[in-house]
Amino acid sequence: MSHTITNIEASPAIFRVPPRWLFVRVETSDNIIGWGESTLEGHTEAIEGAFHDLRERFIGAETDNIQDIWQTVYIGGFYRGGPVLMSALSGLDIALWDIKGKRLGVPVWQLLGGKVRDRVKVYGWIGGDHPSEVIQGAEERKAQGFTVVKMNGTDAISWIDSPGFLEATVERVKQVKGLGLDVGIDFHGRLHKGMAKQLAKLLEPLHPMFIEEPLLPTQPEEIADISNAVSTPIALGERLYSRWDFRPYLERRAIDIAQPDVAHCGGISELHRIASYVETYDVALAPHCPLGPIALAACMQVAISAPNFVIQEMSWKIHYNVAAGKDLNVDADLHTYMSNPDVFDVKDGHVAVLQGPGIGIEIDEKRVREASESYVRKSTPWRNPVWRSEDGSVAEW
Ligand SMILES: [Mg+2]
Known part of the structure; x- marks a missing residue:
């Protein structure tokens, strides 16, 4: 039996919540909701952009085929690896495992x-x-x-x-x-x-x-x-x-x-x-x-x-x-x-x-939605600090 992805809440609705996190919500044709996390501290907008592409690509995909979806993202994008693309993929992958475990009624482990x-x-x-x-x-x-x-x-x-x-x-x-x-x-x-x-x-x-x-x-x-x-x-x-x-x-x-x-x-x-x-x-x-x-x-x-x-x-x-x-x-x-x-x-x-x-x-979805709406409305996302050495030159943080 096929269970497809019917909805992936994504940019701008990927959940940007305080303190500095990005939550991913994937919904399926058999009404299971899976949650993932794509947080890349200090690079929120980049992940939202990368995730937008995944959303377009995988609505209608079979949720059970986690490996195939992973390979499609990793290999099919030609450019691969690095913090942005891999963090976006991470959120989707975690949500798909959450869905699979919930459908089978077992923990992922x-x-x-x-x-x-x-x-x-x-x-x-x-x-x-x-x-x-x-x-x-x-x-x-x-x-x-x-x-x-x-x-x-x-x-x-x-x-x-x-x-x-x-x-x-x-x-x-x-x-x-x-x-x-x-x-x-x-x-x-x-x-x-x-x-x-x-x-x-x-x-x-x-x-x-x-x-x-x-x-x-x-x-x-x-x-x-x-x-x-x-x-x-x-x-x-x-x-x-x-x-x-x-x-x-x-x-x-x-x-x-x-x-x-x-x-x-x-x-x-x-x-x-x-x-x-x-x-x-x-x-x-x-x-x-x-x-x-x-x-x-x-x-x-x-x-x-x-x-x-x-x-x-x-x-x-x-x-x-x-x-x-x-x-x-x-x-x-x-x-x-x-x-x-x-x-x-x-x-x-x-x-x-x-x-x-x-x-x-x-996950308390109501709380996530409320926090996300208010955070997006009121605040810029968290940014990494820039440090300088005693002489004023940029230092590693
Ligand atoms: Mg460390």
Whole structure:
């Protein structure tokens, strides 16, 4: 029996909601509604444009043929990959998996081979750009039930900066560890090799859980050098958009943990494939997700079913959500648009396996529509900050 796509709400009706998310809604001829997330922080209008094309192309398509639709988008567009096209594809792919699971009455992880764990380890982000906020953020995450946090290593930094700058980072990490938390440290691609290799060495004795993006993801050879110089696991992947993008890092033995982002890497389909692919290089999976509830629920489907999964990022009360809420005077956090927020309860650093059909969360559509209408009417979408070094030159953010 055929079940076709009858409606894809898309640009300008793709749901642009605060703090900085883009939700996709796909409706089928058998009246199932699937939700996806195409958030690409700071590039909202580009995604809306890319999604417009997908909408035109796939009304009338058979929803069960997720692989065929994925291939049609990826190969059929001739130009492929990159953050914009892959984030648009991600939202559609996640919605199609949600639909398939709902139609069959099973969670998506059942369709990926079943569960290999009973609960999913999670971590919360505490920013870390500004030292004064770090301890307070870490205490807050601990109170929320997290046992692992991630913090940014440094503020804006010059190509070669004062070594004293790095010692301040070490001090901050020590303080957070003093609270009894494990810590991942995100270099955020802010440091260049001359500084990154020093900081990695200084942090090594503190046993960080991982160092993330020690350099920009244009530098696989140099990241491999850092990986060989320290025993700390090296993590990377939020700015890689397919399994092909991971290949140079794997072949050079540059990373220990792959961090694809389900909203940028081609959705659940490609996240699942990347997980299997990196496993052959003895590399673990820790999906990146400073995004909304749909992206998190999609990550969880793979986290539950992938043997090499280690930890899941979760954006509950992160500073972007809190700041957007204050600026716009709205509630704009992980649970805001969900009817069943309890499924993301954190206990002892873990979230229980999602049991609901599809991606396992229920979206409060009325709330999404209202928030989207008011956000589009009143606000420009979220933009990335532009940072400058002490001398006024543009710095990596
Ligand atoms: Mg990062």
